[in-house]
Amino acid sequence: MASSLVAGERLLCALGPGGELEPEKLPRKLRAELEAVLSPKHAGADRPGSPRCLIPFRLLRDLHQHLRERDGTLYLHELLEGSEIYLPEVVKPPRNPELVARLEKIKIQLANEEYKRITRNVTCQDPRHGGTLSDLGKQVRPVKALIITIFNFIVTVVAAFVCTYLGSQYIFTEMTSRVLAALIVASVVGLAELYVMVRAMEGELGEL
Incomplete structure (x- = not known):
């Protein structure tokens, strides 16, 4: 289930120096959390817009609430241009070897029973x-x-x-x-x- 967003260029530029979301315009706690999430150490990449620069939906809700309280001309949907919802890859658990072996055995038994049913009326005459x-x-x-x-x-x-x-x-x-x-x-x-x-x-x- 998606729980975060891949930060786009528009949002990164707004959070950067001289951007639309300058430090004095954001609450200190919210600003610190956003910088911690988007920092290269946390993101695991040095270039902006890396697929690992993820922002949780919780921080986006807080940012949206702050923009509404300011009652300015800057809206969240404008900042999210170029951003994408991050869908984590679902890792399938490894199958139990015993279960796989048992299923294969059952398939072989069913195939043999079907073969016997089909060839039930077929007689093979061997003079020897x-x-x-x-x-x-x-x-x-x-x-x-x-x-x-x-x-x-x-x-x-x-x-x-x-x-x-x-x-x-x-x-x-x-x-x-x-x-x-x-x-x-x-x-x-x-x-x-x-x-x-x-x-x-x-x-x-x-x-x-």
């Missing part, structure tokens, strides 16, 4: 390590399960048709009615089996 046979077994198992499911579906529908056809002889005497009843029951059973198969396939796809 028998990868082909193991992958072939993984591909055959779903096909085998699908064939068993289709076979069970056909057996269930046929069994429902046969059972209904044979059981309907006690209700219907005509073959057409018995066949129609058997078809209706087989269709209902088939639709129920299809519904169960679709739900099971959705569950497997969701797990993938």
Whole structure:
């Protein structure tokens, strides 16, 4: 936060010998503080206007109050022509080496997890390590399960048709009615089996 001002040529000339702010026109205490601030020993430089010739805002307020009490024609904003607000350089504290090392470790872990997530579905087949046979077994198992499911579906529908056809002889005497009843029951059973198969396939796809 700025708390001082870099003295410009206008202010230095006014405070110098024969300037507008002669010793008898300023309070002794204020004059002494201004000379101490602008002295080469305090400023660290011999040439006027050095960036290290700084005047605190407190002294400027006192000078402004004195000029207002005098009720003259000299104003503070005129004396501050060429002066600049001094903004000290912010020195960043050194980072903790342990914290930096820990952050780097976390970045590496996150990068590895992201890489594993991206390459999760990528398989590398190496014939030297028998990868082909193991992958072939993984591909055959779903096909085998699908064939068993289709076979069970056909057996269930046929069994429902046969059972209904044979059981309907006690209700219907005509073959057409018995066949129609058997078809209706087989269709209902088939639709129920299809519904169960679709739900099971959705569950497997969701797990993938």
